[in-house]
Amino acid sequence: MPALAALGPDLQPFLRDFLGAGPYVRILLIVSPT
């Protein structure tokens, strides 16, 4: 099972991961799990 990181009130860790450097094109999907 993949790691499932919880987003807390502070979104900074998520933002650091999401907006990290690199040649990546990123898609963000905000979705219900069921």
Added chain:
Amino acid sequence: MCLEGASRAGAGLLASISDSRLRAHYVWVPMLPTDDARAAERAADRFAEARATHFWDGERQLARRMAQVLGIGARESIGAAGKDGLAWDVYLAYGRGANALERPDFWMHQLGVTHAPRLDPDEWRRRVQEMLRP
């Protein structure tokens, strides 16, 4: 509906584009009565992929923030009770060098929003492929 969107805009896209420079970030948010952290774990398992990462937005922090950014009101957030708009069933794309979550290159949705296109998997894939061109 929601897993259908995740499947078409996420897993389906990754399956059709093998480029290692494409990354998918799934943020699972509780919107339906059956949504909880366990359900999110199951969804993350179902959509596991080397290029994908998964997050649980149990407090709807990101959904609320992105609703403000994208101009999604409570009335357009299907299934959202309360006064806050919530961004869910939304699919956003960011090109190389993106440095602000608030500024996706483009986005699609399956909400009642009229100021952005509804999810069209073919168009979604075409736009993402375009962004991957050298």
